[in-house]
Amino acid sequence: MPPDPAVSATRTALRRVLSSPEAESYRSVPWVVACSGGADSLALAAAAAHEARHFGTEVRGLVVDHGLQVGSAAVAERAVEQLTAIGCSAQVLAVEVDGPGGPEAAARRARYAALRAERPAGSPVLLGHTLDDQAETVLLGLGRGSGARSIAGMPAVDPPWVRPLLGVRRETTEAACRALGLDPWSDPHNVDPKFTRVRLRTEVLPLLEEVLQGGVAESLARTARQLRDDADALDAAAAEVLRRARTPEGLDVLALRDFPAAVRRRALRDWLFAEGVGELSDAHLRAADALVANWRGQGGPALPGDFVLRRAHGRLRVETAGRKPPNG
Ligand SMILES: Nc1ncnc2c1ncn2[C@@H]1O[C@H](COP(=O)(O)OP(=O)(O)OP(=O)(O)O)[C@@H](O)[C@H]1O
Structure with missing residues (x-):
């Protein structure tokens, strides 16, 4: 039986990114998947486990437990169970969250530091950011006037980070999990309107989609890709000019x-x-x-x-x- 279309879409996206010239050194080393237990990173892990067989490599799941929510250890253990069931080796990384900028920023810093430290040398860390995350990043960057780089969104390959799902909708990762019988965790933060991103996702983007009659998330992600190319070209030109201007x-x-x-x-x-x-x-x-x-x-x-x-x-x-x- 051919695989479910959502499952196929996640596998194709992963294969495409890991076959790109920028990811050449990642093809035959172990892949790390950063997995929160949510639908995006669980679907990503399942796609990676499948594709790794073709690439002749293996997948290690890393689940960071920030210890910030009641029951976070159980959520992390559940993610490890599911990763193991789909054929990945998996472990929990418990991190200390402190430092400046509020708990969200501190958790992000601790998470990225732990993932970077724990990955085998030379391995990529695959992240489950989707097209919807990209669209939200671009809209936020536009609204805050934070310059071309932030409107250019997140890059697909930014060693050691790799984001294979930037062209895949969030609803596709949810459908892939359903088709594979996986049981993703729903982070209560993802529906808490005290977070700017949640309001963007649940109020602003749906309104824009309605007013512009659809296609907004894709358009924002496309804008990000175009601006990324432009910003890369301008940065390269500036580096050359700077090289000549220094005395x-x-x-x-x-x-x-x-x-x-x-x-x-x-x-x-x-x-x-x-x-x-x-x-x-x-x-x-x-x-x-x-x-x-x-x-x-x-x-x-x-x-x-x-x-x-x-x-x-x-x-x-x-x-x-x-x-x-x-x-x-
Ligand atoms: N607790 C976690 N353990 C392991 N990986 C995680 C965890 N939380 C998030 N990730 C990874 O990061 C990806 C993005 O997650 P999320 O959108 O929640 O991040 P964020 O808080 O918006 O920060 P950023 O976008 O800067 O990563 C997930 O798909 C997953 O790959």
Whole structure:
């Protein structure tokens, strides 16, 4: 009997990503699947267990127990049971969740650190993000105005992370689990409207789908792919411009000036970052860029971390606020 269409879709998606040139080194090493016990990562694990036989490799499931919800250990054990039943070796990683930024951010940090540390050297870690997650990421990035990189969404291959299901709908992973007799865990957080993402998923996206008569999630995911290609090209151009503009005395303004603003600002952002200046806003970068492309002798902008950018003798330099060399 041919496999269920949802099961086929998850397998095809996985095969496609792991056959791509970017994933070449991952084909014959063990694959790790990060599994929460939810439908996305359980369907992913089942697809991986099936495909691994063709690739001549094996699958290890890692289930992170953040210990934040009552009964989390039982949820993790249940995920391990199901992973074992579909032919993966599996283990629970219990992590300590603390540090800045609230419990969600701390849990994410602890999860990724544990997965990275536990994976066999050279192995990919497969994550179950779906097309719906991608659409939500893009919409959130757009709404927050956080720049091309965040609107470009999550990449499919970002070593050691691999996201084979970015082109697969969440409803497909749920259908695949049903067809395979798996019993995914429903995270109560996924329906709690105190989380921004949940409201996006349950209120904003359905309304947009209705107003635009469907296809919104796919369109957002397509936008992400296109922007990713554009952002990659601009980043590569900026890296080359930056390579030529660096001098021991600072950044050569003339080597930057005639490039498009999108390239200049990226080069400036990367240079400032390398100089130890982070947390840059769009306004900071525009003010920095004005020193290059629209200079009328004005002073440079103050930058986060008590730094100031100055232009002198045709060079840009980052200085600690307070020092003031002659203009030039
Ligand atoms: N407890 C967990 N144990 C192992 N893997 C997990 C766990 N939680 C999430 N994952 C992995 O991460 C994927 C994405 O999960 P989820 O959407 O909940 O993450 P998130 O909190 O939105 O954070 P991010 O999108 O940054 O990963 C899952 O499909 C799964 O592969």
